[in-house]
Amino acid sequence: MASLDDIKTIGVIGAGQMGNGIAHVIALAGYDVRLLDVSEQALEKALVQIGKNLDRQLKKDMISQAEKDAALAHITTGVEYTFLSDCNLVIEAATENEEVKKQIFKSLCPVLGEEAIIATNTSSISVTRLASYTDRPSKFMGMHFMNPVPLMKLVELIRGIATDETTYRIIHELTKKLGKDTASAEDFPAFIVNRILLPMINEAVYTLYEGxxxxxxxxxxxxxxxxxxxxxxxxxxxxxxxxCLSIMHVLHDGLADTKYRPCPLLVKYVEAGWLGRKVGRGFYDYSGDEPVPTR
Structure with a gap:
């Protein structure tokens, strides 16, 4: 692939919070999007969410009705990897679990054209190591979007050790075309944002833990x-x-420094299944009209 002009169709793997947000901004920028997930139900839920988020932008006059309609028309969904065979770029946005990502790349590579680029939205795992699970390490890099994707301006761009210059340049130009700003990070555990942000969150949990x-x-x-x-x-x-806990583990394991040790209280909350807003309870209880602190 020589330039950004060669990218017409973009695949997104994973229809969760990050995946549907990435599909949303790509479709809004005028690209055809193939959104893939193992579950039809997750895909239906994602389309509803994308519709709601586009409506929110419409109400705020950030986009027009015509732009909303065009964006929705650009998105198709599927559950089989062959559905991604004509994509020029595929962005993996599955759960932050290395084994899951590894299996995705093993299934994805055989169906892709040899010129296609693969990007990962990992927030902390080694891009170089993820690239080694593919058949194209030179055409692989990290493209870490921030949550919520339609609102947050930043995308961290991370080269693996094998990422070539053309791949980096195309992804950099694409990110700009999506209306985002970039920050380039080296391939160290958790990159820039999470390397600074997550220890702060972990320290806040220690502050709570210690009373x-x-x-x-x-x-x-x-x-x-x-x-x-x-x-x-x-x-x-x-x-x-x-x-949060999985990123702290990546930092602690990858840098072997005790300052990154996950707070025992954070571990306890995760063990209890109190994972935050997505399950209705974390450091706050979200079951009422207003969030109520749980400690």
């Missing part, structure tokens, strides 16, 4: 004292405590 402050006071302190738009525990609930 320095309760949930309310910790979040208020960071919102009003550091001008953060949301407190670190509220943000942890938004990200998902299981995701």
């Amino acid at each position: 320095v402050g309760n949930v309310q006071s910790i979040d208020t302190a960071l919102r009003l004292g550091a001008n953060h738009p949301m407190g670190p525990l509220q943000l942890a609930d938004f990200i998902g405590l299981d995701t």
